[in-house]
Amino acid sequence: MPxxxxxxxxxxxxxxxxxxxxxxxxxxELISALDLTTDRMDTLMKHKNYKxxxxxxxxxxxxxxxxxxxxxxxxPDWVRSVTYTEIVVKNTRSKLISYRTYRxxxxxEILAWLLNNNFKxxxxxxxxxxxxxxxxxGKRNILVKQIKQKLPNGVLVWSYEFELxx
Numbered sequence: 001m002p003x004x005x006x007x008x009x010x011x012x013x014x015x016x017x018x019x020x021x022x023x024x025x026x027x028x029e030l031i032s033a034l035d036l037t038t039d040r041m042d043t044l045m046k047h048k049n050y051k052x053x054x055x056x057x058x059x060x061x062x063x064x065x066x067x068x069x070x071x072x073x074x075x076p077d078w079v080r081s082v083t084y085t086e087i088v089v090k091n092t093r094s095k096l097i098s099y100r101t102y103r104x105x106x107x108x109e110i111l112a113w114l115l116n117n118n119f120k121x122x123x124x125x126x127x128x129x130x131x132x133x134x135x136x137x138g139k140r141n142i143l144v145k146q147i148k149q150k151l152p153n154g155v156l157v158w159s160y161e162f163e164l165x166x
Contacts, residue, residue: 023048023068024080024106025099027113027162031140033084034095034166038062041084050082061087078103096165107146107160114142140164 025033025048033041041064042052050066057063063085070078083098101107119135119142129148134141145161 024101024103025082027110027117027142030097030099030162030164033097034164038064038084038086045082050080060089061085078106094165096163098161098163100159100161102157102159104158104160110160110162111144 029044033044036044045052045066048068050068052064053067054065055062063083066082066084068080070080072078079102081098081100083096083100085096085098087094114135114137117137119137122134122136122141124131124133131146133144133146135144136142141164143163145159145163147159147161148156149159150156
């Protein structure tokens with residue numbers, strides 16, 4: 001199944017999950033999550049009220065997908081997701097965390113954190129419906145993706161994704 005189709009199915013499934021109190025993740029939490037084991041990452045996600053939606057693994061890799069739906073009786077509901085990937089090849093271990101939100105205010109708060117922590121724009125690419133910007137502080141790169149997504153009902157919305165690895 002193509003990635004986008006799988007993502008849309010998971011997104012639709014997320015929309016029908018029971019309401020829970022959503023908790024956004026901060027950039028310091030995402031950075032420190034790169035040092036967690038898979039089990040500890042699962043504990044963190046449960047503590048933050050994220051639901052485990054998918055887990056795939058084989059002899060050299062594990063990928064776990066979590067999602068959270070924040071119900072808001074006074075405005076729009078917000079969806080967040082975290083994808084945690086760990087790959088082991090021989091004695092080398094690599095991790096990637098991708099955090100996606102649809103809330104522009106949250107996106108702006110994370111960008112402000114990057115600015116306040118000496119991250120500078122390293123590279124920016126505009127692909128029409130997607131803008132990819134790499135931020136760097138001399139120690140770490142963070143890829144920020146702004147993507148215009150088409151929902152199942154045809155409405156276009158912006159998603160904001162932060163990718164960081166180790």
